Amino acid sequence: MASExxxxxxxxxxxxxxxxxxxxxxxxxxxxxxxxxxxxxxxGKEDNDEDEGSKAEASTKKKKKKNKSKKKKELPxxxxxxxxxxxxxxxxxxxxEGEIQEYKDDNLWRTTSEEKRELERLEKPIYNSxxxxxxxxxxxxxxxxxxxxxxxxxxxxCETLENTVRKLISENGLQAGIAFPTGCSLNWVAAHWTPNSxxxxxxxxxxxxxxxxxxxxxxxxxxxAFTVAFNPMFDPLLAASREATxxxxxxxxxxxxxxxxxxxxxxxxxxxxxxxxxxxxxxxSIRNLNGHSIGPYQIHAGKSxxxxxxxxxxxxxxxxxxxxxxxxxTGKGYVREDLECSHYMKNFEARHVPLRLPRAKQLLATxxxxxxxxxxxxxxxxxxxxxxxLMALKNLCDSGIVQPYPPLCDVKGSYVSQFEHTILLxxxxxxxxxxxxxx
Numbered sequence: 001m002a003s004e005x006x007x008x009x010x011x012x013x014x015x016x017x018x019x020x021x022x023x024x025x026x027x028x029x030x031x032x033x034x035x036x037x038x039x040x041x042x043x044g045k046e047d048n049d050e051d052e053g054s055k056a057e058a059s060t061k062k063k064k065k066k067n068k069s070k071k072k073k074e075l076p077x078x079x080x081x082x083x084x085x086x087x088x089x090x091x092x093x094x095x096x097e098g099e100i101q102e103y104k105d106d107n108l109w110r111t112t113s114e115e116k117r118e119l120e121r122l123e124k125p126i127y128n129s130x131x132x133x134x135x136x137x138x139x140x141x142x143x144x145x146x147x148x149x150x151x152x153x154x155x156x157x158c159e160t161l162e163n164t165v166r167k168l169i170s171e172n173g174l175q176a177g178i179a180f181p182t183g184c185s186l187n188w189v190a191a192h193w194t195p196n197s198x199x200x201x202x203x204x205x206x207x208x209x210x211x212x213x214x215x216x217x218x219x220x221x222x223x224x225a226f227t228v229a230f231n232p233m234f235d236p237l238l239a240a241s242r243e244a245t246x247x248x249x250x251x252x253x254x255x256x257x258x259x260x261x262x263x264x265x266x267x268x269x270x271x272x273x274x275x276x277x278x279x280x281x282x283x284x285s286i287r288n289l290n291g292h293s294i295g296p297y298q299i300h301a302g303k304s305x306x307x308x309x310x311x312x313x314x315x316x317x318x319x320x321x322x323x324x325x326x327x328x329x330t331g332k333g334y335v336r337e338d339l340e341c342s343h344y345m346k347n348f349e350a351r352h353v354p355l356r357l358p359r360a361k362q363l364l365a366t367x368x369x370x371x372x373x374x375x376x377x378x379x380x381x382x383x384x385x386x387x388x389x390l391m392a393l394k395n396l397c398d399s400g401i402v403q404p405y406p407p408l409c410d411v412k413g414s415y416v417s418q419f420e421h422t423i424l425l426x427x428x429x430x431x432x433x434x435x436x437x438x439x
Contacts, residue, residue, distance in 0.1 A: 004247065006419070009124040026282075034190075038078040041064050041155045041340075061242055068373065075089065075090075075091070076083075076088055076089055077089075078236075080143070081143055081164065082139055082140065082143050082149075082164055082167065082168055082357045083167055083319070084168075085167065085168055085169070086135050086136050086139065086168050086169065086170075087132070088371060090135075093128070094128065095128055095131035095132045095134075095135050096131060096135060096210055096433060097131065098119075098131070098134060098197060098424075098431045098432045098433040098434065098435050099310070099431070099432040099435035100429050100430070100431055100432075101249070101250070101429065101430040101431075101432065102429055102430070102431065103253050103254065103358060103430060104253065104254070107253060107254055107255070108367065110254075110428050110429070111428055111429060112282075113427070114430065116428045117427075117428055118428035119348055119427045120426055120427055120428060123319075123426075126220060127424070127431075128219040129218050129220045130217065130221075130222065130245050130321075130422075130424070130433055131433065132169075132217050133169070133179075133215040133216050133217045133220060133221070133222040134215075134222045134224075134422070134434045135205075136165060136168045136169045136215045136222075137213070137214075137215050137222050137434055138434070138436040138438075139168055140161060140164045140165050140168060140213075140215075141211070141213075141224075141226065141436070141438065142436070142438065143164060143206045143260060144157070144160065144161050144164070144211065145226075145228070145438065147160070148203070148209075148211075148228055149203075149230075150203055150204055150205040150207075150230055151202060151203065152202065152203050153200065153201070153203075154184055154194075154195045154199065154201045154202070154203060155184075155195045155197075155199055155200075155201075157182075157184060157203065157381075158181075158184055158194055158195060158379070159211060159379075161182050161211075162182055162213075164177055165177070165178050165213070165215055166395070167176070169215055169217070173370075174219070174297075174371075174372055174374075175217070176216070176405050177212070177215075177216065178191065178214065178215065179213075179215055179216040179221045179299065179375075180213070180214045180221070180299055180343075180345075180374060180375035180376075181194045181213075181216030181342065181343055181375060181376065181377035181379070181380065182194055182211070182212070182213040183210060183211070183212035183213070183225070183343075184209055184210070184211055184212075185209070185210045185408075185416075186201075186203075186207050186414070187207060187414070187415055188208075188331060188409055188410045188411060188412055188413060188414040188415065188416060189338075189339070189407050189408070189409050189416070190210070190286060190289060190327050190335050190409065190410060190416040190418065191210065191212065191289065191327070191335075191407070191408045191417030191418070192342070192343045192405045192406065192407050192408050193339065193342065193407040194342045194343065194377050194379070195342070195379070196340065196342050196377075196378045196379065197378065197382050199381055203352040204332050205213065205230050205231060206230075206231050206299060207229070207230075207390055208227060208228075208229045208234055208237070208238075208416065208417060209227065209228045209229070209416045210225060210226075210227050210416070210417070210418040211225060211226055211227070211228060212224075212225035212418065213225070214298075214299070216374070217298075218374055219229060219296040219297035219374075220321075221294050221299060221321075221422070221439065222298075222433060222434050223233065223299060223323040223325075223420060223422050223434075224231075224323075224420055224421055224422055224434040225325060225418050225420035225439055226418075226419055226420075226438070227241065227417040227418055227419065229417070230283060231257055233274070233275065233276055233277075233311045234274065234276070234285065234415065234417070235284060236272055236274040236275075236283070237272070237274045237328055237330065237415060237417045238417045238419075239272065239274035240268075240269050240271075240283040240328040240417065241269065241276070241283075241327060241328040241417040241418055241419045242255055242325045242417075242419045242439060243268050243269075243272075244266075244268045244269040244285070244307070244326040244328065244419075245265075245324055245325065245326045245419040245420060245421065247264050247265055247267075247268045247433055248261050248264065248265045248291065248305065248307070248324040248326060249324050249377065249421060249423055249430075250276075251265075252305075252316060252322060252324060252423060252425070252430065253316060253425065253430060254316060254317060254425050255315050255316065255317075256315060256316050257313055257314070257315055258303065258304065258305055258306060258311050258312045258313070258314050258315070258316065259306065259310065259311040259312055259313055259314075261305055261306070261311075261324075262307055262308050262310070262311040263308075263309035263310075264306070264314050264433055265285060265306075265307045265308070265326055266285045266308045266309055269283055269284070269285045269307070269326060269328050270282060270283060270284060270285065272328070274330060275324065276415065281330040283328040283329070283330065284328065284330075284331070284332070284333030285307045285308045285327065285328065285329075285333060286307065286327040286328075286333050286334065286335055286410065286416070287307075287308045287333055287334055288304050288305065288309060288334055288335060289325075289327045289335060289408065290304040290305055290325075291304070291305030291306075291307070291310075291322060291323050291324045291325045291326075291420070292304055292305060292322070293305075293320055293321065293322050293323075294321040294322065294323055294422065295321070297348075297372055297373045297374060298348050298366075298373060299345070299374070299375060300321075301321075303316075303320075303322075305322060305323075305324060307325075307326045307327065316425060318423070318425055318426075318427055319425060319426075319427070320424075320425050321421050321422060321423070321424050321425075322422070322423050322425070323420055323421075324420065324421055324422075324423055325418060325419070325420030326418065326419060326420075327416055327417070327418050328416065328417050328418075329410050329414055329415070329416045330414045330415045330416075331410035331411040331413075331414025331415075332411050333410070335337060335410050335425060336407040336408070336409060337406040337408060337409075338406065338407060338408075338409040339406065339407040339409065340406075340407075341404045341405070341406040341407070342377045342378055342379075342407075343375055343376075343377055343403055343404070343405035343406075344375065344376055344377065344378075344393065344397070344402050344403065345371075345373065345374070345375040345376070345399060345403050345405065346367055346368070346371065346372065346373050346375075346402050346403075346406065347400060347401060347402065347403050348373045350400065350401045352399055353399045353400065355395070355396075355399065355401075357392060357395050359389070359391070359392040359393075359395075360392040360395040360396055360399075361394070362403075363386065363389050363392040363393060363396065364401065366381075366384065366386060367396075368404070370384055375405070375416050381393075397422060419439060421433070421434045421435060422434045
């Protein structure tokens with residue numbers, strides 16, 4: 001049985017004698033009409049095929065676009081433990097601002113000044129560099145706070161922290177890396193202690209540990225610290241230095257006198273008391289420790305921010321970076337140098353000094369190449385392959401080229417807490433660069 005085909009008509013030719021000519025003419029006409037109808041049918045079918053093909057192609061393109069847009073939206077997430085460089089987490093190259101605080105009183109006009117905004121636009125590359133360093137600091141300290149616990153070797157804590165900084169900041173010689181050794185000073189030691197190689201000190205439940213570490217991009221330094229204590233009896237001590245630091249940040253600003261900041265800090269700090277093992281202590285500001293201005297490749301750039309009243313009348317200025325840090329103590333509130341030295345730093349203003357010891361010359365070349373005027377510690381020298389360097393290092397210190405920074409200690413048996421942030425006095429506002437969700 002044949003299927004029906006609506007547009008095809010089949011006509012059998014009729015051949016008769018004497019009528020061949022007319023019969024052939026009709027046949028040709030019918031065949032011509034049949035041919036045209038077949039062509040129209042085939043054209044229609046091709047058009048339908050093309051339409052379906054173009055629709056399928058358009059659908060595929062839409063799916064690809066959706067997939068691309070999803071990939072653009074889905075930014076890479078940091079791993080745990082952190083291993084992805086921060087530059088890869090922010091493909092735009094723009095890093096997050098810190099906490100913005102408006103200026104007060106006579107400086108309120110700066111907020112809307114077009115001239116001051118233009119100054120900030122010119123400084124944007126520097127702002128972005130230091131914000132990158134700040135983001136690294138936030139991510140590293142978040143991780144370290146999550147893993148630190150009693151029973152850990154202090155060396156392991158420091159090396160874990162420092163190796164994480166190196167990964168996240170994409171360490172690159174003097175262009176990006178660690179700004180100074182990790183301070184992990186315990187109890188009555190207020191600052192400048194990090195374990196030397198071979199140190200077996202273990203973190204205890206009743207310890208009060210100050211974790212003070214720095215990051216930098218192109219010498220633009222973030223100096224930021226916090227205190228870890230596991231025993232809740234130390235909570236008021238930590239609260240005292242944390243709130244005193246917040247007060248110092250709040251009071252800081254363009255044309256503010258440094259002494260006024262110190263007075264405000266002391267008032268808050270010494271309003272706290274802490275009970276330790278049944279004995280009540282008033283928390284004291286350590287009077288010979290200060291915050292400080294920060295310059296490129298210069299952690300202490302010349303100005304000191306006191307944490308007690310009666311300091312300098314010097315004023316803060318537009319464009320300056322400051323580390324606002326406070327130390328609360330249950331001891332005398334005064335520190336002295338003690339214990340084995342671990343921290344060193346090349347003198348920022350060191351002039352050429354002729355050195356007699358070849359080993360001292362060699363060590364100085366290593367310091368210049370790897371640290372320049374950034375602080376370093378003995379573990380860092382060990383890490384880059386230096387050995388038997390103590391005599392040469394002492395020679396550099398005796399010559400005034402390198403400055404030793406021994407641990408700073410209050411009376412034995414006391415406890416010290418510390419909190420610190422880096423701020424920038426921008427032309428239009430104050431930016432707390434290192435502020436995070438934690439503190």
